[in-house]
Amino acid sequence: MTESIGWYVHHHGRGHLTRLLSIAPHVDADIRCFSSLPRPDMLPFHCTWTMVDRDDEVAGDGGDPRDADPTAGGLLHWAPLGHRGHRGRMSAIVASLADDPVDAFVVDVSVEVTLLVRLLGFRVVLIAQPGARDDSAHHLAFQAATTIVAPWPRSLLEPAHLAAFGNKTVYTGGISRYEARLATPPPTSPRGDDIVVLGGAGGSAVSGGDIASAAQATGRRWHDLGATPDATWSADPWGELTTAGAVVSWAGQNAIADLAAAETPAIVIPQERPFAEQRETARALEQAGLAIVIPEWPERSAWSSLIERATNLRPDWDRWEVRGAAARAARAICETAGGCR
Template identity: 60%
Template sequence: MRPRIGWYVHHHGRGHVTRLLAIVPHLDADVVCFSSLPHPDGLPPHCTWVRLDRDDEVPEGGPLPDESDPTADGLLHWAPLGHVGHRARLVTIAETLARRRIDTMVVDVSAEVVLLARLLGVATVVMAQPGRRDDTPHTLAFRAASRIIAPWPAGMLDLDHLRAVQDKVVHTGGISRFEGRDRPRPDGGRSGVLLLGGAGGTAVSVEAIEAAAQASGRRWASLGAGAGSVWADDPWDALCRAEVVVSWAGQNAVADLAAVGAKAVVLPQERPFEEQVTTALALQRAGLAIVPDGWPDPAEWPGLLDRAATLEPDWDRWQVVGAARRAAGVIEAVAADAPPGGDR
């Protein structure tokens, strides 16, 4: 019987929804997606999208969310008291899990949604993230999970918080939407620098990016950061044509670098729990990218890019090939082992 899977997609940045779109084509299941984000383009027909209320906006006449004990004295990450949107989104998830008879819930990411699903008797698959995540909410979520997907290769990131639940962890390798994509025909080889920004924000100023480009002695193009930058939903061609890619250290960005075999300068951005710093240091140890200590001064860029251009990174070590399918296999296995959600 065809399983029914729920999938919670966090609304910060675009990485969580991008990962969903990479994995769900490999799922032989009906998938109900929950998110505050709008319905994304490219969602397969076996998936439906349930739009959730926001839980981080100031309610009319109410207190600011971060002033209403949102952590429950450190037990949770985000559950603001008296917030109508927060209450409504959890009610929507609970009602849909019950009405649609969901077998398994994938959570990417929210400790509160993991606990809600488990309290409702739904098996959960948690998407892990790098960084220091040994706080109480993460510990509760990892212990409540049936399986934990770590979307990077085993042995690359040694994380204490996953060692404690290692019997549940499956390392899939880096999950990239570009896995198996044909490259554009070469037209003179790779050239120039591509700055690949993300949607999660950056502390690097437009002025700093412009100064780096001017000092580098190379042609620069920017996607998602810098003056004159545009957002590209599909930067594959630009990645393939760049001699060097300058990128943040988000999980999807790194997997995309691996998929294209990029020579890269990776600059981790400030994120909760030191997520990008942890990832970038792992890349540096593995010799997969140049990782400066902060945004370099303009005079440093020519030598930095020269070093990156001479790299011969063995991106096969990031195990992108088959990673999305392996993740789908973990989810389907949990759904197959879970007691049925109810009468079909």
């Protein structure tokens, strides 16, 4: 039976780490994590954490990795020539696996780590993302992976780039950190009038002034939960999600899964991300009638109508398949590894 799982956690934003923390409690095996992020305070007891070097910072000699052929002529996404941080992080993973092999290795996300681990002869579980990922580097990673985990419902979003890999792709439904709280359903009493803006660590072009202007236009209290640099980050916005009249959110995978868990009326504004991943997610939500979707932050005069439309929406968030999603992801990982204890 499986004794050990490796897990690479990408350092951009908070979503990859949040996904690990949601799935790990369902994996009955030791998990060895590798990331440039600091060790999280709430790391489960059966997980260890190895902090690896950053590969996207200017080198000590002043060299910018963006100028060091990081894509190898389009074959890869990020492997800058001569960069000490890149070499150090890859070497740390190799050294760990050489001394103490794992039964499978989860990559969330990196084409280069996927290929590295597969070249070392380990089964790879690659966490997929939506968007236009039909480039050669992504295709190479999908080919190399043993299993692909897509953390959203197949019935609502089946990207073209995964169509050729349907035999090894597991669509789990949206993975939310709040799934465990679904044993106690969200309040059924009428929601309040407050509006919550749910941001993410990936950045946006929205300012505090934009939110203040929208609040004045609607005559409601607005709460900025991480949407702008000046906002106070909320580590646990469950209370706000379950009581707000509506939530204005970006279209990141974790944010949408949390909205689904809280059954929240939402206005979704996809942000610019690589490969247009948020725009594809937003289109799926709009087609399914789960949220009001707009392409960008609107003019002040549009907000009253948008809020009214959102509060009158009755989304069937069960269609995002949050219940059991983390366990389904864990099962796919364990089955790839040969079965967990």
